[in-house]
Amino acid sequence: MKDVITAGVDGTPESLSAVLWAAREAQLRQARLRLLHAWVLLAPETRTRPPADRDQNYWPHRMMHDTAAEVRSRFPDLPVEMMLVPKEPLDALREAAEVSDLLVLGAQDLGPVSRYALSELGLKLVPRSDAPTVLVHARHEAAASGRDSAVLVGLSLHDPCASLLDFAFATASRRGTTLRVLHGRHLPSYAYNRGGGVEPAAAREAAADAHEELSAALGPWREKYPDLPVDDRVAMESPAPALVHHSADAELLIVGRRHRHRYRLPGPRIGRVVQSVVHRAPCPVAVVPHDMTPSRG
Secondary structure, three states: OOEEEEOOOOOOOOHHHHHHHHHHHHHHHOOOOEEEOOOOOOOOOOOOOOOOOOOOOOOHHHHHHHHHHHHHHHHOOOEEEEEEOOOHHHHHHHHHOOOOOOOEEEEEEEOOOOOOOOOOOHHHHHHHHOOOOEEOOOOOOHOOOOOEEEEOOOOOOOOHHHHHHHHHHHHHHHHHHHEEEEEEEEOOHHEEOOOEEEEEHHHHHHHHHHHHHHHHHHHHHHHOOOOOOOEEEEOOOHHHHHHHOOOOOOOEEEEOHHHHHHHHHOOOOOHHHHHHHHHHOOEEEEEEEEOOOOOOO
């Protein structure tokens, strides 16, 4: 555990929502919050800050201090660090992820129908980050008010899931909320008749088999977190729409990402399910690399 959560700062409403989300998470983890703004044309920082009329980084300094002041007004006891990095944002955030337990970014809000979009930077960063990355849009705080909270994790039973479940169970436990585990899969071919219709008995059998597999996968984690309420669900449909539907009352959606995308040409990719949920889910989305080393905390 590095005990550091890094939030990207760029002065947008989405960025501020991401910072406040990161601050709450840092408080829950008893970690430090690191605010990072990167721009390749930033002037080198000096030990003593020059007067405003000679400060080449005046506006970045003002943006960072205003953001930090907002955090301290809500989380007065939280340790906050500020970093101005004269690098391309992608490079700076990738390096920050290596020394952070969590990376938090804002996502562009496109309204209630289209939800929110992952920026070009986010599309490049998420598949390259070794740390879990959380994407937050500007409407998050307003949308979350009055909501019955739950942490939702999408689980594929065909991929490694230890790091994903480690992150999900620990997150729900820290928040004192229910963990909802959703497994989505297509109906098998035998569940369809010759006319293309679904055979109810076969569909029920397939769902029962999937639920049995899911319960077996969750067994060790339920033993590790005996007091955590766990709501395990199976949806016999494509995982992406199932996750979006079930995230309507979630405070956080957690999905996994295969690390092997890193080695594919023409470059790392975010994956279809991840890309779909980060564009359509109404809540913050955490993307967890599959082959992370599980935490011990």
